[in-house]
Amino acid sequence: MLSFSTSVLMIPRKKPGRLDDVRSNGWLDAMKSSSPPSKKVQKEAGVEDFSDDAKCGYSSWMFKYPSALNSFQQIVNHAKNKKIVIFLDYDGTLSPIVDDPDRAFISAEMRSAVRDVAKHFPTAIISGRSRDKVYQLVGLTELYYAGSHGMDIMLPIRNELCTNDSLIKSTDQQGKEVNLFQPAREFLPMIDEVFRTLVNKTKEVIGAKVENHKFCASVHYRNVDENSWPILAQCVHDVLKEYPRLRQTHGRKVLEVRPVIDWDKGKAVEFFLESLGFRNSHDVLPIYIGDDRTDEDAFKVLRGRYQGYGILVSAIPKESNAIFSLGDTSEVKEFLGSLAKTMENQEM
Numbered sequence: 441m442l443s444f445s446t447s448v449l450m451i452p453r454k455k456p457g458r459l460d461d462v463r464s465n466g467w468l469d470a471m472k473s474s475s476p477p478s479k480k481v482q483k484e485a486g487v488e489d490f491s492d493d494a495k496c497g498y499s500s501w502m503f504k505y506p507s508a509l510n511s512f513q514q515i516v517n518h519a520k521n522k523k524i525v526i527f528l529d530y531d532g533t534l535s536p537i538v539d540d541p542d543r544a545f546i547s548a549e550m551r552s553a554v555r556d557v558a559k560h561f562p563t564a565i566i567s568g569r570s571r572d573k574v575y576q577l578v579g580l581t582e583l584y585y586a587g588s589h590g591m592d593i594m595l596p597i598r599n600e601l602c603t604n605d606s607l608i609k610s611t612d613q614q615g616k617e618v619n620l621f622q623p624a625r626e627f628l629p630m631i632d633e634v635f636r637t638l639v640n641k642t643k644e645v646i647g648a649k650v651e652n653h654k655f656c657a658s659v660h661y662r663n664v665d666e667n668s669w670p671i672l673a674q675c676v677h678d679v680l681k682e683y684p685r686l687r688q689t690h691g692r693k694v695l696e697v698r699p700v701i702d703w704d705k706g707k708a709v710e711f712f713l714e715s716l717g718f719r720n721s722h723d724v725l726p727i728y729i730g731d732d733r734t735d736e737d738a739f740k741v742l743r744g745r746y747q748g749y750g751i752l753v754s755a756i757p758k759e760s761n762a763i764f765s766l767g768d769t770s771e772v773k774e775f776l777g778s779l780a781k782t783m784e785n786q787e788m
């Protein structure tokens with residue numbers, strides 16, 4: 441039986457009031473550093489002509505987080521006699537970062553690489569988007585899906601899980617009976633309300649976009665002029681003052697608004713592993729691939745279990761709890777393709 445419970449996070453609140461709140465509380469600095477350029481953008485801008493110091497920094501970073509492609513054989517050797525479970529983030533991992541979140545499509549080749557890997561290993565997508573949206577984008581019925589940063593998990597019905605009262609029976613897109621685990625369910629009306637308030641309060645900020653992800657909401661500033669970032673951040677900050685049970689975290693050029701519960705992508709990974717029967721198993725090798733700050737929670741969990749590998753997708757050096765790295769989504773595709781091919785060869 442699953443043994444998961446959620447608790448409320450204790451987050452110290454600053455006194456409300458001053459207009460320069462977002463400058464003093466570090467939001468603006470976090471916003472500025474929130475999304476490194478992709479390899480392609482760096483190349484176009486000529487940033488790849490690194491200085492000797494930068495080159496040296498990059499090589500020492502690669503030494504700390506070696507390429508999962510170069511370390512592929514080591515990963516495969518370690519996986520011998522173990523059950524691999526694959527966890528994948530969506531944006532920046534399966535689809536490249538683009539200006540319009542509604543146009544972040546997965547390529548046919550990437551979809552087929554994910555499909556191939558899922559033929560051999562249980563594979564779950566854990567996204568900040570709503571579960572319905574990420575399912576619609578990925579479009580593969582054979583995967584497990586968790587939306588809203590892991591706060592909305594869909595699982596097939598298994599008898600041993602049915603006794604848990606935190607699971608809700610529902611049906612999937614094909615009408616099959618499934619279980620849902622939604623630790624932030626009570627926040628549904630609140631997120632809906634805050635979403636509408638955020639849309640209204642940010643409507644004057646050109647380029648701002650608010651998304652409703654059911655158990656969390658996102659305020660995008662990728663297309664907002666940098667001079668207007670303080671105004672946008674202040675809008676979000678002011679709205680959140682009215683919602684002490686919601687908190688704000690940073691993603692790639694996006695402010696994420698979510699419930700103050702102790703649940704994140706790391707907890708979702710543990711939940712999936714337990715649901716799949718690997719609670720205390722030494723024979724499981726979870727591999728989590730992600731690019732964002734929210735994925736760090738999952739990398740931390742794998743490090744803490746001394747089990748499996750976190751793989752950070754990044755073209756530039758950044759500190760991480762991951763073990764390995766991949767440069768961009770095309771390297772993710774190559775890695776998944778190699779895993780599937782290795783399994784096919786072994787099965788022949």
Ligand SMILES: O=P(O)(O)OC[C@H]1O[C@H](O[C@H]2O[C@H](CO)[C@@H](O)[C@H](O)[C@H]2O)[C@H](O)[C@@H](O)[C@@H]1O
Nearest residue numbers: 530531537538539541544567568658662692694
């Ligand atoms: O956990 P993820 O699946 O990585 O989702 C995180 C956020 O991804 C999306 O935003 C990011 O990708 C957009 C499309 O490339 C980009 O325009 C945006 O700047 C990025 O932050 C999604 O729209 C967010 O709601 C997710 O929270």
